[in-house]
Amino acid sequence: MILAVFNALLKPVLKLILMPINFLTLGLAGWAINVLILYLTTLVVPGFSVGGYSLGPFTWGGWFIPLVTFSATTGLIVAAFCLNLLTRLIGWSVD
Numbered sequence: 001m002i003l004a005v006f007n008a009l010l011k012p013v014l015k016l017i018l019m020p021i022n023f024l025t026l027g028l029a030g031w032a033i034n035v036l037i038l039y040l041t042t043l044v045v046p047g048f049s050v051g052g053y054s055l056g057p058f059t060w061g062g063w064f065i066p067l068v069t070f071s072a073t074t075g076l077i078v079a080a081f082c083l084n085l086l087t088r089l090i091g092w093s094v095d
Helices: 002-018 021-024 030-046 073-095
Strands: 051-053 058-060 064-065 068-070
Touching: 002 021, 002 030, 002 064, 030 073, 068 073
Parallel strands: none
Antiparallel strands: 051 068, 058 064
C-alpha cells in the first residue's frame, strides 16, 4: 500500500524534478527514481526489506558458474528493474 502511495504521489514530483537528467540519460533516471521509491518504502514499512542474494555455484551446459553474492543495493536495483518490467508488460497487455 505504501509503495502504491509513493508511486502515486512522490514519483510524479521526482519525475518532474529530474526531467532534464532523465532526458540526458535516455530514461535511466526513471529507473533510479524506481530504486529510490523502493528504498524509501523499505525505510517506512517495518518488516519490509530488499536484501542481497547469492547465486551459484552450479553447472550449466557443462560450464561451472562460481558463487556470486550481491549486496542489498544490487538487490534494490534488480527489484526495481523487475517491477518496471512487470509494470510495462501489464501495461502492454492492457492496451
